[in-house]
Amino acid sequence: MxxxxxxxxxxxxxxxxxxxxxxxxxxxxxxxxxLDLAMIRALHAQLRLWQDDPEIEIVILEGEGRAFCAGGDVRRVRAEVLAGDFEAAETFFAEEYALNAAIAHFPKPYLSLMHGACMGGGLGISVHGSDRIVTETAVFAMPETAIGFAPDVGASYFLPRLAGALGFYLGLTGARLTGADAVHAGLGTAFVPSERLAELGDALVRDGRAAIAHFSAPLPAYSLAPVLSAIDQSFSAESLPDILARLEAMDSDWARATLAELRRHSPSALCWSLTSLKAGARMDLDSALAAELRLAQRLMRLPEFAEGVRAMLVDKDRKPRWQPARLEDVDPRMIRDLFRP
Incomplete structure (x- = not known):
């Protein structure tokens, strides 16, 4: 009660x-x-209250409606950037990443009950907690390269730590994982049928984390299993041209579809995202979030971000005009400058 x-x-x-x-x-x-800034601030404030409250032993996060959390409100950030209000846009990213860190360091069990879209910023408020319980309706993705940005909310830390080169594949292509596949991959921690999710929430209140075992269902087969070796072979390459070359050398429908997907994304975003993921593999989470904030503050000022958000989320014509449009024309010096201290 x-x-x-x-x-x-x-x-x-x-x-x-x-x-x-x-x-x-x-x-x-x-x-x-x-997530908009008001939600981020409210979440962070509530966690501050509860982390020191001896009467709160567990925190349970859910999403109303047909999604858990589809990400950060980048449409609003884009509008702020176009209006020249860079301070507001920077504040959004700074406070979002601070919330991600607070979740990672939260001293009590922090559980997310996840259904529907779980993307971008939605992973930032869940994956750093103790438990991610997912249903068959859940869809996980980090789609930032499609909007001219880079995997953030700590993704430069947690994606490279997935098995093999899976995290690089997910971070560069924005590929979507079903709920069961997310558990196989290590982003989810338990699989529960959607019709039992509300019941699980009530059981967690009564019994704590022990309730998860009583509601967990056997995992369906891992749909990526047949292509894991191809993912490792191609996305373990040191550079984006090498990744593309390895995919081009593979005679498979998966490789052709992956190539087509990569070629729809911003060539520049693919380059800086690969650089970010490789750097994050050598950092702890707090350092990775600090590096992502520096990068975000620079990327939001570039044309790719405004154009990508326009094409995918504002006008939704899905016809971004990338600058440059070809990987061969991406200036390596520009990529290096983005990562200067």
Whole structure:
């Protein structure tokens, strides 16, 4: 029974104390619970209150409607950039990444119950916690290269730590994983049928993390299993031209489809994203988030970000005009300058 209710629906978040659990609900369903600055601030403030509260033993995060969280509200960030309000855009990224770090360092179990879209910033508020329980409806992705950006929210840390070269494949292509595949890959921690997710939430309040074992279902087969060796062979290459060359040398439908996907993305974004992922593989999470913030502050000022968000999320014509349009024309000095201290 709820002993205390903290309504923050005006900022897209509801926080409730239920027994010894803190329950958080993202409540911006019309935007697939995409995170804006008000939601980020409300989440962070609530975690600060609960981390030192001896009566809160576990925190449970959910999303209202048909998605867990489709990412950060980059349409608003783009509008701020186009209006010349770089300070507001920088504040968004700085506070989002600070929230990601707070979740990673949260001293109590922090569980995400994930269904529908779990993308970009949605991974930032879940993957750094103790448990990610996913359903068959969940779809995981880091699609930043498609909008002229780079995998962030700590992705430069957690993607390279997936088995083999899987994280580089996911970070560069933006490939989507089903809920079961996300568990196989290591992004999810348990698989629960969607019809039992609400029941699990109530059981977690009563029994804590022990309840997960009673609701977990056997994992379906890993759909990526047949192409894992090809992923490792191609995406372990040192440079983007080498990755493309290895894919071109493979005579398979998967390789051809992967090549076609990569060629739809910003050539520049592919280059700086690969550089970021390789750097993050050598960093701890806090260092990776700091590096991502420096990079984000620079990328948001480039034409690729505004154009990518326009094509994919604003006009939705899916016809971005990348500058440059060819990988051969990407200036290596520009990529290096993005990563200067």
């Amino acid at each position: 709820a002993s205390e209710g903290i309504a923050a629906e005006a900022v897209g978040l509801e926080a409730r104390r239920v027994g010894r659990a803190g329950r958080l609900m993202l409540r911006r369903p019309q935007a697939l619970n995409a």
